Amino acid sequence: MTWSLPSGQAIAKQLGAPVLSSADLSELRSYSLGLERSTPLWYYVLKEAEVEEDGLRMGPVGGRIVAEVLIGLLQNDPTSYVAVAPDWRPTLPSAAGTGEFRMVDLLTVAGVDPASRGQ
Incomplete structure (x- = not known):
């Protein structure tokens, strides 16, 4: 084969x-x-x-x-x-104030989002 x-x-x-x-x-x-x-x-x-x-x-x-x-x-x-x-969902507030937690919110908390890095 x-x-x-x-x-x-x-x-x-x-x-x-x-x-x-x-x-x-x-x-x-x-x-x-x-x-x-x-x-x-x-x-x-x-x-x-x-x-x-x-x-x-x-x-x-x-x-x-x-x-x-x-x-x-x-x-x-x-x-x-x-x-x-x-059914677990992240509980941190979203930066956009939408009530939904997005990837950018995780990056912001970790301090590695573009804004935190001056980009």
Whole structure:
């Protein structure tokens, strides 16, 4: 039995994410293996971050993979808040005064939001 991993392009299509063009992956043409059309997932995720996010963040495919792994870990950990207290919600007040706690509120409390860092 032979196993093969799906290409980055196949995963992007399955997720409904924008698919990198062959031009985005033109450096792979020199290998004459069609890698610019069917790119190994690990390379695709790195290139996607470079093309879509200037290498500063993960792109849609890489970000989704990481997020789903973390969510899966939380869901399968019998001691996580997801399992122990699934209805738990943060209680700190939101900076926007909306009554909803957002990611920026967590960053503000931690002192790492853009305003705290002078950005």
